[in-house]
Amino acid sequence: MSTLNSDQVDQLLRSAERNAVVYLVGAGGCGMSGLGHLLLDLGHRVAGSDLALNEDVQQLRARGAESHLGHTAGHIMGAQPVLVVYSSAIRLENPELQAARQLQIPMVRRATLLAALMHRQRGICIAGMHGKTTSTAWLAFALEQLTARPSYAIGAHVPQLARHASFQGESRARGEGDPKETNWFVIEADESDGSLVEFKPEHSIILNIDEEHLDYYANLEAICREFERFTAATRGSVIFCADDSRLAELLARHPQTISYGFNPLATYRVTRLTKRGANSTFEVSHAGLKLGDFGTELVGEKNVSNATAVIALLHHLGFAPDRITSAIAGFRGATRRQDELFRDHRFRVFDDYGHHPSEICATLRAFQELGGRRLLVAFQPHRFTRTQRLLQKFANCFRGADRLWLTEVYSANEDAIPGVNSSVLGDAIRAQGQAVEYCSSLDELRRSVRAAMQPGDVILFLGAGDITNAAHQLADQLRQETPLLKEQWQSELAAKFSIGSVLRCDEPLAKRTTLRVGGTADFYVEPASEADLAAVLEFCRSHELPFYILGRGSNLLIKDGGIRGMVISLSQPHFSGVEIAGDHLHAGAGARLKAVAVAARRHSLAGLEFLEGIPGSVGGGLRMNAGAMGSWMFDVVESIRFMDYSGNTHERRAGEVNVEYRGCPLFKDHVALGAVLKGRPAPRELIEQRMQSFSRKRWDTQPAAASAGCIFKNPKTIPAGKLIEELGLKGTRIGAAVVSAVHGNFIVNEGGATAQDVLKLIETIKQRARDTRGIELETEVEIVGE
Numbered sequence: 001m002s003t004l005n006s007d008q009v010d011q012l013l014r015s016a017e018r019n020a021v022v023y024l025v026g027a028g029g030c031g032m033s034g035l036g037h038l039l040l041d042l043g044h045r046v047a048g049s050d051l052a053l054n055e056d057v058q059q060l061r062a063r064g065a066e067s068h069l070g071h072t073a074g075h076i077m078g079a080q081p082v083l084v085v086y087s088s089a090i091r092l093e094n095p096e097l098q099a100a101r102q103l104q105i106p107m108v109r110r111a112t113l114l115a116a117l118m119h120r121q122r123g124i125c126i127a128g129m130h131g132k133t134t135s136t137a138w139l140a141f142a143l144e145q146l147t148a149r150p151s152y153a154i155g156a157h158v159p160q161l162a163r164h165a166s167f168q169g170e171s172r173a174r175g176e177g178d179p180k181e182t183n184w185f186v187i188e189a190d191e192s193d194g195s196l197v198e199f200k201p202e203h204s205i206i207l208n209i210d211e212e213h214l215d216y217y218a219n220l221e222a223i224c225r226e227f228e229r230f231t232a233a234t235r236g237s238v239i240f241c242a243d244d245s246r247l248a249e250l251l252a253r254h255p256q257t258i259s260y261g262f263n264p265l266a267t268y269r270v271t272r273l274t275k276r277g278a279n280s281t282f283e284v285s286h287a288g289l290k291l292g293d294f295g296t297e298l299v300g301e302k303n304v305s306n307a308t309a310v311i312a313l314l315h316h317l318g319f320a321p322d323r324i325t326s327a328i329a330g331f332r333g334a335t336r337r338q339d340e341l342f343r344d345h346r347f348r349v350f351d352d353y354g355h356h357p358s359e360i361c362a363t364l365r366a367f368q369e370l371g372g373r374r375l376l377v378a379f380q381p382h383r384f385t386r387t388q389r390l391l392q393k394f395a396n397c398f399r400g401a402d403r404l405w406l407t408e409v410y411s412a413n414e415d416a417i418p419g420v421n422s423s424v425l426g427d428a429i430r431a432q433g434q435a436v437e438y439c440s441s442l443d444e445l446r447r448s449v450r451a452a453m454q455p456g457d458v459i460l461f462l463g464a465g466d467i468t469n470a471a472h473q474l475a476d477q478l479r480q481e482t483p484l485l486k487e488q489w490q491s492e493l494a495a496k497f498s499i500g501s502v503l504r505c506d507e508p509l510a511k512r513t514t515l516r517v518g519g520t521a522d523f524y525v526e527p528a529s530e531a532d533l534a535a536v537l538e539f540c541r542s543h544e545l546p547f548y549i550l551g552r553g554s555n556l557l558i559k560d561g562g563i564r565g566m567v568i569s570l571s572q573p574h575f576s577g578v579e580i581a582g583d584h585l586h587a588g589a590g591a592r593l594k595a596v597a598v599a600a601r602r603h604s605l606a607g608l609e610f611l612e613g614i615p616g617s618v619g620g621g622l623r624m625n626a627g628a629m630g631s632w633m634f635d636v637v638e639s640i641r642f643m644d645y646s647g648n649t650h651e652r653r654a655g656e657v658n659v660e661y662r663g664c665p666l667f668k669d670h671v672a673l674g675a676v677l678k679g680r681p682a683p684r685e686l687i688e689q690r691m692q693s694f695s696r697k698r699w700d701t702q703p704a705a706a707s708a709g710c711i712f713k714n715p716k717t718i719p720a721g722k723l724i725e726e727l728g729l730k731g732t733r734i735g736a737a738v739v740s741a742v743h744g745n746f747i748v749n750e751g752g753a754t755a756q757d758v759l760k761l762i763e764t765i766k767q768r769a770r771d772t773r774g775i776e777l778e779t780e781v782e783i784v785g786e
Contacts, residue, residue, distance in 0.1 A: 701742065
């Protein structure tokens, strides 16, 4: 068998004829198909085989690769390749490898070829037992956002990247060029088969060391030696996690290493972490000085740690902290890594690759932060050897699950080991006092999990094998159930309504906001009366359905995923009337504030002119204590009328209500029905002049394009709009969302903007204010939805 090293493979490929073929045995694997894409990018011909014609094979075929179903010697003889490449999953008795040996065709492992291609550019390797796929994808994504156009090879599909492997730019000698040029090649380096030493990167990241791949390594000490050799082979810097005690002991004194993590001794240290649902914001210091504030929507402290590794490397390469903040913030993850397959008002279903006890513990801790009613976990053990060697660790790693299912071990081409199976693992878990259910097949597993699900549950499928199929099948089943459920609930709720109420499913919400962005609502209702409103609230309570009260859609940013549950709009005539009684106005919650101002002018009542320029409704004005031109909603309110979530109505004098800047806490858990506003008699001409003056000032200082109004609350030291202007951010654009050139505190939609565009622009502004002025801007606009 040929024993070519990576340099010899590179020389072979460079000297081969233009139409020479490279043959991939097991081309449908994610790593092998990635090699196929890299070779095609470089202009080589690619052929290969696999036992199934999966999506990865189909993508290679679409790019001109030749692929065969099954492994036979004839495929090699027909292709006459200059090189045969195989993965560690392929056994040496494979007929195609035997044919290549007989024909004296050079054969190399996947890692050797990948290393050869990486050495054509400036290599960065991400290694470690856990988290390297996510971290590699994150780094590649961030470099793309930084316009560095990296090459990369990742061990999973990444929806935000065109492919999971890509060769960009020119082949250059190692170490050539500026760090910000397009020479970086980011590699997920697999340690499972002892091939780490094949890679000799310029820089590397080592995430962790653990007892893993004990089918190959004799023990943990052998694993540590492999990572020591990998560190020595790295020509530049090694970024390592200081929170891993084994890594810290192994690498802390090495001259070329840089540490990161939560550890107080880390060079790049996470010094502050704030969690809000799935979102995390965190501060990173460098050598004791604040580097910047960063954020991610990936769940859990492990992903904050992974992000910090990426931040550390990018900063070490010379990228500015504010640019790094923007580059990493939008990353959504790789497939089968916290992969959300389904979400509605009842359930969330996730698929995750975690298959080692350490990964499972970290993943369950992260998913508990989502705040579901229960966490339901289905696990498929991966490999008999791993199950045998780590049985007691597996027995203790599922404590975060409220219910747990096991299915049979996924062999991953291993021979079965007598006495090692999921039944034995189940007994070990029960011995620790935790209940567990066993399902012999994936179909049985899916049915059992579905039967146990209750509204509010988070469902997590774990494992590196084909349990992903059960996760996707359950998600498909729920999607098929959803229209039937919506139809059933729509019929049930409609029966409770009087004539005139409006009820629709899957209602687009962008048209109902002044910013003109946002997804759909599961249910949208316009009740015709207070009795109908009470019926809606009772329906939501009894069906555990979340609801949101939508006014005129100003001061509101609805995310692109829309709003799960019920959206209630009080826009019917019963809720939107304005009546005059002396110097008082009785206004319904759905009445437009401009209509209130016009009615007051018509009856020669002054003091409400400022409402003319606020684009919302009375209900929204009460909830947000809306203001303009130096006046505030509650300056003119005498009393309010509202409904609690049980459907009971109440009235209260304005003086009895706690009011804050831009908010009224009462309406966090009550629905505004209307208010009595007080005016003062004045000549109509004076009121008209005042309204015209306000209108001119508004149109002179505020943009006419679609917007949500002011995005940020004013800091104590400077108006937000002035701050943003001084920061030079007017005109800053992400997609079709632009910081207004007229007023810096407005983000306008120039047509076709998404909520994600606006959110990224908000974070860009906040980061610049933070880094440049030390000011923490707080959003005034309400951000809701998925």
